Amino acid sequence: MTSTHSRPAIAVTGLRKSFGDHVVLDGLDLHVPQGTVFSLLGANGAGKTTTVRILSTLLGADGGDVTVAGHDLAREPDAVRAAIGVTGQFSAVDKLLTGEENLRLMADLHHLGRGEGRRRVARLLDQFDLTRAAGKPASTYSGGMLRRLDLAMTLVGSPQVIFLDEPTTGLDPRSRRDMWQIVRDLVAAGVTIFLTTQYLEEADELADRIGVLDHGRLVAEGTAEELKRRIPGGHVRLRFADHHGLDAALRILGQASPDTDALALRVPSDGSLRSLKTLIGQLDDRAIEVDELSVHTPDLDDVFLALTGDSRNEKVTAP
Incomplete structure (x- = not known):
């Protein structure tokens, strides 16, 4: 976890989104400093993925002001797209291609020159421990390898801000911890991570600050320790x-x-x-x-249950 800079990587004020009569985001406010990990917690249906889709320009908002990497989301969506990377809940890897071919495809989409593209692909294969599997079809990769390749593809464009939407769902404990170390290394290099997760241990391990989303509203925000101290029961x-x-x-x-x-x-x-x-x-x-x-002492499970007590049919899981 690194020191913060003056300009926020993400600033959100009064973000609103509804689908018909169903209010998904109800005046969301967020402030994410550069070079940090911000984790958004919430039960299924709380609005986490909708938030990521809006901040990454994939979905329009009904109201509110948003800047990402210094660019106004409404007025400069192309500049926002150029500054971010997105790794969703489900892999964007083309399993018919090899790992190297997937990365080269991303390099072409980012209009990298042939030499620069090959250098970046080689570096990412090495960084994500995929060099030996580079020539194999992605269909032969394990779940952990696919997630690493998916994130490597996101990094081809050297993003300033990366949105990780439940990136370790379905991974075994070892693969999950491998992904955690990759996130730490990215932040140490100055990248900002916006992480949504249902794994409370993941937020506790990685996040500089945590927001708890409940029915479209941010009901609490702070460091993990600050949130734990708010909850009685020790x-x-x-x-x-x-x-x-x-x-x-x-x-x-x-x-x-x-x-x-x-x-x-x-x-x-x-x-x-x-x-x-x-x-x-x-x-x-x-x-x-x-x-x-x-x-x-109260842990993030206690925090979540205390702050989202009405979400009885929804869940946040722990490994």
Whole structure:
């Protein structure tokens, strides 16, 4: 994750979009600094893909102001297209062509000279660990290889801003982590990433800032840690060897919730060192022995469920 620059890579004010009577985006505001990863979280149907399609000029908005890479989306769509890359939920790879042929096709579409095109293709094949498979039809590639090739094709045009719409859906854990490292390397080189994902761990790992989208509105925005601190529910779980220890601790820890069968107490806590020292001090002062202590702080699952509580039939998944 890199330092930010003065001009935002993406600035969105009051973005609106409806399909008939169905409001998909209801006054969305976003600010994404250059050279960072911004992750947009939301349940299925929350408006994530619609947002990406609008910001990447694939779909018109009903209202609002948008600039991408310094260009006004409504007045300069061609300049926006020249500055961005898009990798959607489904691969844009032509599986009848080889990996190298797919990249050369993109080089031709970007009007690169023959020599420059070949150099860029060779560099991308090496960067994405596809050199040995370059001459094989893309139909023979694994899911992870196809996603790497798809992203490599996006990079042929050297975009300043890349939209990744659920880029690791369906990938195995190893391929997902390979893709995460590629994203980190791109950001280290100054590229801005706008990431939509249903994997909460992915946003936690990659994003400098996270926005939570619910029914077309941004209901929260901040770093992962800032969002987690907004949600109550942090606690310390204490387990005891017998009922005597459990009962003694319960008498001095008034807000604790007992689990008698497990000989455990759940004590509300923000997980800070100070609160832990206070808790341990209370137990030590009365010589109460604890067999096991564990700390639970809210994670992005808790954040998502708390902020999108009405989306009961929709889901965000975790690997």
